[in-house]
Amino acid sequence: MTNYVKYPLKAIPISVQQSLKVVTAMPRKPIELPQIEYMSILDEDAVVDKALEPKIAEEELKNIYRYMLLARRTDERMLMMQRQGRLGTFPQSSGHEAISMGSCIHLKKSDWHVPAYRELAGLLYRGWSIDSTLLYWNGYEEGARPPEGVNDLPVCVPIASQLLHAAGIGMGMNLRGEKGVVMTYFGDGASSEGDTHEAMNFAAVYQAPVVFMCLNNQYAISVPLSKQMRNATLAQRAIAYGMPGIRVDGNDVLAVYVAAKEAVERARAGEGPTLIEGLTYRFTPHTTADDPKRYRSEEECNLWTKREPLNRFKKYLLNKGVYTEAQLTALEEELDAEIKAAIARTEAAAVSEELSNPLAMFDYLYADMPPYLNEQREELKSHLDKQKAKAGKSPQHASGTAR
Ligand SMILES: Cc1ncc(C[n+]2csc(CCOP(=O)(O)OP(=O)(O)O)c2C)c(N)n1
Ligand SMILES: [Mg+2]
16 A cells, blocks of 8 residues: 555545655755846936937927926925815825826827826826816815726826726736737836736736836835835836836836836737836925824935936937027927816806706616615705805715715
């Protein structure tokens, strides 16, 4: 009778067990693993590495700058509005424009753009109006409706959940035989969520055409990177999943552009997902409700603010002769006027009968509303009618009140 050694799942004959022993007695040697690169092309003084500089058509350079600037000016105006009580709490996108624009510029309309919540530049570029952003952060779900003609998902606040959607969309495309790319965004904090692991593993196993763009801004609210991970880079996790990974200077739009272009080309060619880590810094508070002075030094913040992406790219464009100072001033004025008009439109819309009617919250969920919701709707309606009769006018939201 063979002498079996019990192994958790099945019985292994002693002879096999012995051959395993032989394997463990073999010399130790390093296992060859891919290397992780760091790439930076335009340094913080706007000095460009000529050998790495990508050839980008002037129109495309202008487009990238336009949407980076539009996002920055909108973000700054939104902060003032929030402080004036005209906007709800929101997360600023300032400082993250290079990661957003350097990557989504490579997408076709039919590709999928799956953002988190600091990709304002990319959203505006994809055709989302400034109005939609203002509505969204004032609590109106109308601001989450994607524009016609693009495959975009709305802003995603539940951390890392969008990565599963992105992996699923990519796997679905493969099953349907569609050729497209999914570009999705997440933070360093999100990288600690189980969802991130599941999304990357599935995307790699099924060779889904997904580009995972990590905005490593070194903080998850008040938690610094050192309390999120022990590894030197986030990009190196790509090795574990079996996909290419790279760390780029996330404040250098040219480096993001090159890394994202390569990743998108691989995805289109059926070569699966890529992880790109953009190293950047959140020089603003986490949201307008946060006070970063409580957990980090002003010195650190000032150091990184000097490295921010917009000014660096502006200097590059001026040096290259793509713009003159006068043209840039004119562009700023043009964009500021766009923002001003959008604010006027949305503040008027917010008090319109259509958007300010609280009964709308019952209207779009069920084709046939369950009886208990019908009852609640009737109760609210009679309450509002009474209020209306009392005030002699229709009930309205106070401006700046989130729903
Ligand atoms: C599933 C989930 N858990 C917790 C939160 C609360 N939350 C909001 S932002 C945030 C930190 C996210 O940090 P990071 O991924 O680095 O993104 P950043 O805000 O720095 O861009 C947390 C924990 C949430 N929105 N969703
Ligand atoms: Mg972060």
